[in-house]
Amino acid sequence: MHSARSNNLSCHYDDEGDVLPWAEGSNFSPKFNSIFFHETSCRGGLNSRQACSIESAARAHPRRQIYVLFSGPITKLVYQRSCIAKLRLLPNINFARVHIEEYANNTPLDALVASEEFKESKWRIEHTSDILRYLTLEVKSTYRPDLFIHNGPGAMTRVLYQMCNKSDPNEWSANTCQGLEVYGPEYFYPLYYTRNNEYFKAGTLRDVTNAYTHHLWNKITYNTTIEKDSPYDKMAQKLCPLIYEMYGDEFGT
Known part of the structure; x- marks a missing residue:
């Protein structure tokens, strides 16, 4: 999640005043069917639209755990007095802090995260968001460099063309795509x-x-x-x- 643009992401490397548990810690072990939100700007909290989407997801999926992962620090005041405090009233919403370099450690993306090209990117918020989503989806254990050569929408489209016995995407369905509903x-x-x-x-x-x-x-x-x-x-x-x-x-x- 991100809103108005600002390419200053120094907060990603700042721990001052942060009260959130670390997503890199051994106690962070989300269930397989968890739902994740990444906040990669340096706003230091959530706005009402973001908070609404999180509450909506939690209410729509009461049997799933919702994880809101911040790339920057959240202070005690924000944690206890802002909309985050309201969201904490729902039992299936969890908050954690992501330290991107540690989060990417020993994954196929660690060199990219440490590179100057990434740190100087014109679209760093968007690129950070993309990287964190791949890391959260366990790219460390699932990435196959000999097979996976696309990202974004192209990755899913390429797989579906291989799985489905119809060449027209309008005809893709569970019946034509080996049980995968499109x-x-x-x-x-x-x-x-x-x-x-x-x-x-x-x-x-x-x-x-x-x-x-x-x-x-x-x-x-x-x-x-x-x-x-x-x-x-x-x-x-x-x-x-x-x-x-x-x-x-x-x-x-």
């Missing part, structure tokens, strides 16, 4: 980015009856005002009531 965008990002304003304006969404999740296109909407009685406002009231009540009229600002 869902269309209407289930996970029902509104194309050109319709993103429909989430923020008062009214009702159309064509979203099958959606499990909603992609809010944060990169282009993080400064968009959430109007009262907009779809976003209504979803927040229902899916993250703790956070919505805490922020009131300031939710989403």
Whole structure:
């Protein structure tokens, strides 16, 4: 998760005042079906939109553990007085601190993390987020350099072309892909980015009856005002009531 851009990530190497347990410690052992959020900016906490998505995930998956992993320190005051304190009321939400160099140690990505190219990247927040997601998905034990030559969407697309007996992606399904169900965008990002304003304006969404999740296109909407009685406002009231009540009229600002 990240919002307004800032390429200063010095907090990733700062431990001053940090109260979170280390994700590199032996006590950090998430279950296989856990859900993870990475916060890679140096904001020192969460905003209301981020907190809402975490609460929503925790309520939607009460039998799963939710892990929120910060790349920078979280102070005692923030831990006890901010929206993080509200999220801690839910029993399946956990917080931990990631130290990226230690987190990447003895993995195929440790040289990249230590490189000057990475530290001087123009898109360092995004690159850090990508790297941490791969590390969290246990790239150390699962990466096969002789087989895996793509990343991002290309990695999944390449595998599906190999698994499925149909060449047309529109025909991919559990029946054609060895039992792997392939869902269309209407289930996970029902509104194309050109319709993103429909989430923020008062009214009702159309064509979203099958959606499990909603992609809010944060990169282009993080400064968009959430109007009262907009779809976003209504979803927040229902899916993250703790956070919505805490922020009131300031939710989403």
